[in-house]
Amino acid sequence: MKTRFEKWYENYDFPGDAKTLFEESVLCYKISAYRASFIMSYLGIQTVLRERLLNSHNKPNNIPQNMWEKKLEELKDDNAWDNTVG
Incomplete structure (x- = not known):
């Protein structure tokens, strides 16, 4: 079953890196690694x-x-990007 977040990001054409980060975020969320999920989604938004x-x-x-x-x-x-965002 897809989460609301999955349905949301699948409706948009995000750059490859962001889409990958969002997919990782969902995988982490589904195995209850919530902090990792939050970090991956944060990095995805920053990439967008x-x-x-x-x-x-x-x-x-x-x-x-x-x-x-x-x-x-x-x-x-x-x-510079990694130092600023990370």
Whole structure:
């Protein structure tokens, strides 16, 4: 039987990494590893946000252009990303 969370994430076309993290989250949840499930779903959401920011064509109005470009460069750097999110 599918959880509500499974039904939710299957309705969206998330990037491969995020989908994998969500699938891991569900597996952990089903074996009662709730903390691991929470962490995997958290990382999945963070991955979705990262991808959306990197693929965004519009800069927020309240952020200077140079600061926006710097943040995008930081998002592209996997090491910086791991240190920030992890």
